[in-house]
Amino acid sequence: MLKHRVIPCLLLRNGGLVKTLKFADAKYVGDPINAIRIFNDKEVDELMVLDITASKEKKEPNYALIEQFASECFMPLSYGGGIKNMEQAQRLFNSGIEKICLQTSVLDDLSLVKNLSDKWGSSSILVSIDVKKNWLGHPKLYSSATGKILDKKWIDFMLDAVKAGAGEIVLNAVDKDGTMKGMDTELIKEAAKILSVPLVAVGGAGSLADIKAAVDAGANAVSAGAFFVFQGPHRAVLITYPKYNELVQLLS
């Protein structure tokens, strides 16, 4: 039986590891290479690294650093942040990344998703969708690079992304990010019931019970940041990951 994956999500800012709260207040967490080594030793299912300033500041991915990450990862590694064209994707794949994650460059035009998945296969291409509630409490498609809520419906964008060739959808509940107070299971349910490709749910996991709730809501994989890097009420930095048998028991 395929296992539900539990994926630490690491955020990069200028080469350092940070963790955000509701996509803001980035707090420095430490050296990413050190963190990746620890996660590797803990035999995590997979790792996701997102550069949260690359698109915002129109910067190239930090290839040298990413290559270093890949050399430490004996599990799948996905990278997102600042990817706009095929050449960048080629460089990332060459450096040892398994999957690339797109958002900013494809919000208006999904042709890059199509071109990339035609060449590398859809399972190497993730589309990340950030959803934020508007003042009425309705979930809306959000652009993390501009900090704006968009007109397009998030569900339509998600289905279009799959049609264009996305092999996996990373669905992030912006309002839950970093809170560790539970995931948006309603949002997960809504996405899971119409998705034909795997769904990675992100945002709000603060306990194993939260991860289980997301899986029960239909997520194929759960990703979390704060849960794996913070410990205790004062958010002291400590890298942890559940034991394999714990996860099997929890999620089977």
Place this chain on the structure above:
Amino acid sequence: MISIINYGLGNLNSIRNIIKKIGGESKIIDDVKDLKDAKKLILPGIGAFDHGMQFLNERGWINDLNEAVLVKKIPVLGICLGMQLMCKGSEEGVLPGLGWFDADVKRFRLAPDSSFKIPHMGWNAVNIKKPNPLIEDKGEEQRFYFVHSYHAVCNNPADELLSAVHGYEFTAAISHENIYATQFHPEKSHRFGMDLLKHFIAI
């Protein structure tokens, strides 16, 4: 020394990294001429079937690969798309495969209302189908990382090396004489993949 065939689509650095980690040696070969001295081969690959075959055709790899693998019988390991290319053909494409295995590649056939998703992506346990030099029964679950939408179907059941279950039982690895192939990515499967590759190095 393991020669890793570069045909432009594989994640070659991951394979080099893990071989180095387990104390082996590898080099990436870009030119068919480098096949002459190769003692052991890895055929990696991600992406679409026809892209892979087209590349091997256009760069003139096929005759020399056949010579190295079928005549000289040097050990070869196919990974993911590399495994599929070793079959006779695939539902994903129109080009014929290398045909080293008497097997066809088919898309996962799941009921429309199935809760199983395609691609089959993530960690899955494998069942050992025959004694073999790559993987031994250690009495504990051995799991590997899979990413694929198509899987091989062996016409000769004796070729089936490992199976896994996703909706139904499918072939997760094949072997025939000196030819070995896994649908999953040993280079991304922690100590389970390291053990398998150590065994391949020891063949």
